[in-house]
Amino acid sequence: MIRGLALAMIFINHVPGNRYEVLTSKNFGFSDxxxxxxxxxxxxxxxxxxxxxxxxxxxxxxxxxxxxxxxxxxxxxxxxxxxxxxxxxxxxxxxxxxxxxxxxxxxxxxxxxxxxxxxxxxxxxxxxxxxxxxxxxxxxxxxxxxxxxxxxxxxxxxxxxxxxxxxxxxxxxxxxxxxxxxxxxxxxxxxxxxxxxxxxxxxxxxxxxxxxxxxxxxxxxxxxxxxxxxxxxxxxxxxxxxxxxxxxxxxxxxxxxxxxxxxxxxxxxxxxxxxxxxxxxxxxxxxxxxxxxxxxxxxxMGRQALPVFAVGTVLSFAARAALHYFDPTLTIVEDVVILGGLLALVALAWVKELSRAALGAPRPPIVIPDPHRPAPEPQRAAQI
Structure with missing residues (x-):
């Protein structure tokens, strides 16, 4: 989950100047x-x-x-x-x-x-x-x-x-x-x-x-x-x-x-x-x-990090081009290119997951121990 969230913020931050940047981690601390x-x-x-x-x-x-x-x-x-x-x-x-x-x-x-x-x-x-x-x-x-x-x-x-x-x-x-x-x-x-x-x-x-x-x-x-x-x-x-x-x-x-x-x-x-x-x-x-x-x-998105990052990088440049080409004061343009880009990345990751399942190669879960319990629970996977 956290890796997917990071990928979403990377996409948003790669379109500098958009109003959704205020929601990303770089505005709440020293790192991004x-x-x-x-x-x-x-x-x-x-x-x-x-x-x-x-x-x-x-x-x-x-x-x-x-x-x-x-x-x-x-x-x-x-x-x-x-x-x-x-x-x-x-x-x-x-x-x-x-x-x-x-x-x-x-x-x-x-x-x-x-x-x-x-x-x-x-x-x-x-x-x-x-x-x-x-x-x-x-x-x-x-x-x-x-x-x-x-x-x-x-x-x-x-x-x-x-x-x-x-x-x-x-x-x-x-x-x-x-x-x-x-x-x-x-x-x-x-x-x-x-x-x-x-x-x-x-x-x-x-x-x-x-x-x-x-x-x-x-x-x-x-x-x-x-x-x-x-x-x-x-x-x-x-x-x-x-x-x-x-x-x-x-x-x-x-x-x-x-x-x-x-x-x-x-x-x-x-x-x-x-x-x-x-x-x-x-x-x-x-x-x-x-x-x-x-x-x-x-x-x-986190499970399909590489294709999501690759397509997201290209989409971020397409979004920057759109914001330069159209009237940048129209917030609807930002909404379309940013939210539309994020939806496209989720759709891409979903399709990749469906393709993996159709080919009979399910992703094995990563089991991470819970520090608040005396023993790990192998049947529950923390997806990060």
């Missing part, structure tokens, strides 16, 4: 749906492929994530070419140059050969089409991370935090081409949240929690999430918080600890998504909510 997406990707990888390493089926444990990485790579190339064609068509036939003048599409006009070199190498990424390259690299590293997480979870976590800290302190990143600079979502930084997801998933496979339920942790997570909410929603609190952070930076505290850069997943953003994840994980109502009819659209 992208962090949740990557965290859940790590959980899913551990749940799906950890069994192979437990049974010492080494090649299956390696081939599974790498096959997934190849699928992600192919989808990324198809999405990139499709949206490039869409924004080019709006320039040629719709007389809407705004789309191709931003989000790194203008580089194709200036240096098409360089872009054609960088695109298949994952070195050139268009705006709003840059999460799958990160996901590809993380899945390539997943076999090693899962193997290490099963044997030395503490050492893996220390190594991951070290890489995150070094990247944030020294501004290390993978290169762009033909642009200068690095990736928008720095893999050296974002690997930490993926590793935390893997360690969580491995713990769930063992019917336990990676982070135990502690009253002090619940209070700390709730306080931090509340502070982030107030900073986003109450201007005086925002101003005061900005002054505090600025003072800390001027005092020499490293940016990675007191800034909000998304690309380097700096500490305020990281703590926010982890606080939210912890609060959700200890909620006694998650299972019942996931099983409710109201949650069904998000559950089915």
């Amino acid at each position: 749906a992208a962090e949740a997406f990557v965290l859940l990707a790590g959980v899913s990888a551990a749940l799906a492929f950890g069994k192979h390493f437990e049974a010492r089926r080494w090649w299956a444990g390696i081939a599974g994530p790498w096959h997934r990485a190849w699928s992600l790579y192919m989808v990324h190339i198809v999405i990139s070419v499709t949206v490039l064609g869409l924004v080019a068509a709006m320039l040629r036939f719709g007389e809407v140059p705004e789309l191709i003048s931003r989000d790194n599409f203008n580089r194709f006009v200036e240096d098409p050969v360089g872009v054609l070199i960088g695109l298949p190498l994952l070195l050139h990424q268009f705006g709003y089409v840059n999460i799958l390259p990160l996901y590809v690299l993380l899945m390539l590293a997943a076999p090693l991370l899962i193997w290490a997480g099963q044997r030395r979870p503490g050492w893996l976590l220390i190594a991951s935090i070290t890489v995150w800290a070094v990247a944030g302190l020294t501004w290390q990143n993978l290169p762009n081409y033909p642009n200068r600079g690095g990736w928008f979502l720095n893999p050296f930084s974002w690997q930490l949240i993926f590793v935390l997801g893997i360690l969580t998933g491995l713990a769930l496979r063992g019917q336990r929690r990676f982070v135990p339920v502690k009253r002090g942790l619940i209070i700390a997570a709730a306080l931090y999430a509340s502070l982030a909410f107030l900073v986003k929603q109450v201007p005086p609190v925002d101003q005061g918080f900005y002054v505090v952070m600025k003072t800390l930076r001027e005092a020499g505290v490293p940016f990675v600890l007191v800034d909000f850069n998304k690309g380097y997943l700096q500490l305020p953003r990281l703590l926010h998504v982890l606080s939210l994840a912890y609060l959700v994980s200890v909620s006694p109502h998650l299972r019942d909510l996931s099983a409710s009819r109201l949650a069904w659209p998000f559950v089915v």
Whole structure:
């Protein structure tokens, strides 16, 4: 359910300026749906492929994530070419140059050969089409991370935090081409949240929690999430918080600890998504909510995450084109493109589910232990 909700918010946020953005998580704290997406990707990888390493089926444990990485790579190339064609068509036939003048599409006009070199190498990424390259690299590293997480979870976590800290302190990143600079979502930084997801998933496979339920942790997570909410929603609190952070930076505290850069997943953003994840994980109502009819659209979207994300990305650019082409002051246009897009994604996921069932390949449930009960209930699956 949570992954489906994250995908819905990603679609909405990829159409910047629409009035439905106020309902997405980025308005209630420092992180947004992208962090949740990557965290859940790590959980899913551990749940799906950890069994192979437990049974010492080494090649299956390696081939599974790498096959997934190849699928992600192919989808990324198809999405990139499709949206490039869409924004080019709006320039040629719709007389809407705004789309191709931003989000790194203008580089194709200036240096098409360089872009054609960088695109298949994952070195050139268009705006709003840059999460799958990160996901590809993380899945390539997943076999090693899962193997290490099963044997030395503490050492893996220390190594991951070290890489995150070094990247944030020294501004290390993978290169762009033909642009200068690095990736928008720095893999050296974002690997930490993926590793935390893997360690969580491995713990769930063992019917336990990676982070135990502690009253002090619940209070700390709730306080931090509340502070982030107030900073986003109450201007005086925002101003005061900005002054505090600025003072800390001027005092020499490293940016990675007191800034909000998304690309380097700096500490305020990281703590926010982890606080939210912890609060959700200890909620006694998650299972019942996931099983409710109201949650069904998000559950089915989460089960078909890759096709939903791919089509949603293309639809988001089509929605942006529509909002530029038609009168943007007409709220009916926003309603049609946003709500219509979400309905299309739910329909896509539903059709994919029906196709899977017709082919005789039902999706096995993922059973997650309930921390509020002494023993897990295998017949009830928490769909996240």
